[in-house]
Amino acid sequence: MYDSLLMNGLNLLHTLHTSNIKRGSLKISYQARVNKKKLFSKEEIHVKFLFDMFLIIIGTAILAALFYYVCIKPMSYWRERGVKQTDPIWVFGDNWMTATKKESFLDFIIRCYNYYPGARYHGVYQFLQPTLLVKDPELLKKITVKDFEHFTDHRVLISEDSDPHFGKNLFALTGKKWRDMRPILSPSFTSSKMRAMFVLMSKCAEDFTNHFLKKDQECIEMEMKDTFTRFTNDVIATTAFGIKVDSLEEPNNKFYLMGKETTDFSGFWKSLKMTGFFLVPKLLQYLRISFLSRSATQFFSELVDETIKTREEKNIIRPDMIHLLIQARKGIQQKEENVGVDTGFATVVEADLGKGKMKEITNMDITAQALIFFFAGFDAVSALMCFMSYELAVNPDIQAKLRKEIEDTLSGCGKEITYEALLKMKYMDMVMSESLRKWPNAVATDRVCTKPYVIEPTNPEEKPLYIEKNTLLMIPIVGIHRDPKYYPEPMRFNPERFSDENKGKIDPFTYLPFGLGPRNCIASRFALLEAKVVFFHLLSHFELVPVEKTPIPLKISKQSFNMVAEGGFWLGLKRLKK
Known part of the structure; x- marks a missing residue:
């Protein structure tokens, strides 16, 4: 028993002694590094400074390039394609007012709709997403019905994997x-x-x-x-x-x-x-x-x-x-069995x-x-x-x-x-x-282009517009419903618009x-x-x-x-x- 205690004591003294030697070595090593730094010439210090500055400049340039391609360049997507567009703000696009709670989503749609009166379509930006706002009834008919195979999907914001x-x-x-x-x-x-x-x-x-x-x-x-x-x-x-x-x-x-x-x-x-x-x-x-x-x-x-x-x-x-x-x-x-009287004028037809x-x-x-x-x-x-x-x-x-x-x-x-x-x-x-x-x-709905598509021009101001796959289109429902061209005095609540005498005059692609x-x-x-x-x-x-x-x-x-x-x-x- 005593022998084991003695051996343990000797081992402890040996460990302490060794650790003291190591600490001393560390002190010497640290002092050597300090002395070595003092030996650097002015030229070497200048080169090191320039190298550090070069790294900072390169890093800043990379960040600036990323910011440009992610946040600024998308804001000119439609302009580059010869399409009239709004004046978006970086990152937020046209949604700055809604994001800061200064505008309702309904007012946002109406504002975007009225940006270019008379245009069949123009570009808008939903945050970083370039979006083609389509408001011409004939064009809406082609996109949503006649050429539906090119625009079969809605935009997916929430995937099956996440929810x-x-x-x-x-x-x-x-x-x-x-x-x-x-x-x-x-x-x-x-x-x-x-x-x-x-x-x-x-x-x-x-x-x-x-x-x-x-x-x-x-x-x-x-x-x-x-x-x-x-x-x-x-x-x-x-x-x-x-x-x-x-x-x-x-x-x-x-x-x-x-x-x-x-x-x-x-x-x-x-x-x-x-x-x-x-x-x-x-x-x-x-x-x-x-x-x-x-x-x-x-x-x-x-x-x-x-x-x-x-x-x-x-x-x-x-x-x-x-x-x-x-x-x-x-x-x-x-x-499917649709029989007898239907539920009303607003009822949609099933394809x-x-x-x-x-x-x-x-x-x-x-x-x-x-x-x-x-x-x-x-x-x-x-x-x-x-x-x-x-x-x-x-x-x-x-x-x-x-x-x-x-x-x-x-x-x-x-x-x-x-x-x-x-x-x-x-x-x-x-x-x-x-x-x-x-x-x-x-107040609005959307479509995603699932197959490339070309919008043919119908007036001298337009040229053929190539729509790439995955391009997002917006259908501004409330903007169309409140357009005086289709509904005079749009803010007046007037059920007579839908009387037997008047409802036949309504273009179905202006009521959606x-x-x-x-x-x-x-x-x-x-x-x-x-x-x-x-x-x-x-x-x-x-x-x-x-x-x-x-x-x-x-x-x-x-x-x-x-x-x-x-x-x-x-x-x-x-x-x-x-």
Whole structure:
């Protein structure tokens, strides 16, 4: 025992001694290096200085070149091709005002549209992305219909890899994947399916109206966006998921809260993420930053999984999108059936793309389609309702005329509205068509050139324009809808534009609230029917009136990417005296 302690002590002394020698050597070595530096000549120091400066200059030049090619050169893309263009700002392009919250997205589109009056097209810049803004109706017809094979896709901002629940939806799909999925989903939105869904929608509208009838108030003041999103939430819950929800009676139900979270783009971080998807989409894809929150995707994934499991176990059949996708997974496809009266002037025609056939349809594919359906139905349709209710409130003569048609329709169908009776209401359709003209749900849409294309000149100022593959095109919907060349006094709300005498004069390529060509909105019938149902029930019992908080004239918020009113859509429901 003592021997081992002695040996350990000797080893310790040896280690300490050795380390002292090494430290001494280090000191000598360091001193030698210092002395050596003192031996450098002035010429050597001068050469080293010049070499360091050379490296700094080279590095600066490389950074300047990178900045030029990434941030400055793209801003002259259209000028180099002989195309008129805007005056973009480095990095931000024409989006500087929207990025700094000084301009709404709607105003951005109108500003870009009016930059060169009379031009068929001109160049704009969405951040670093050169974009050809196309506004001539004949050219739009060629691009979106006649030569559709050259422009089949939308711009992809969110890839399947970074967010499969959003990247796999119908709007985001490209090429063959889109062509296979569209015919599978189309039968969900035929007029025959709408007739089947009408009963469910009408019940939601009755519950919605009864909620306010129970209130002992002559005039109920409310924010319409919050109110109408609760209605659209309940309609989607019952028509798509088979779930009974009453979001007015149960304001904090999980289905509504998840919908609100999914469609809310206000706030600094959400706005920053949205800007990132436009500015540096590849970086966000590389970092796998998802568009939807984890809680929302988990909620809807579990909901769809449970819905599919329940339906398959209990053999439940409902006329909705989830049922069609379950059938398609089994190799069964239904035919499209459009019969009887259609949902209105704004309804788009479905293109014949043949039969869709996907190698495999997973639960995630079904969830992705249900999510985009929910996303559009929750936010876009409620926006239509908000703008229409505002226009009716500030134009009481139009509201009175519409209410007269509602009363006449009710008396003609035994005090209970039917699908056919609702869709035969001409003035209702005129009011809705004018709402969508002045306040389109999507203020713009896009196309990506998938095959090289040449725009032939039609006037002396133009020359053939070669469109490269992957070039982005913008269709400025709200700009066209508010062009006095097509709609005199565009800011005047005038449903008579869509009367039987006038609607035949409208060029279909100047009225595009649901898009154009085969990539138009698949759910136009659903949206129109849902909006007509709720206004029929609501105006049967209430008058929409302005209140103190009502912004007149209405201005679009600059703080949100969504189409919402600055200060909110505040209106009053004034109980009718029977």
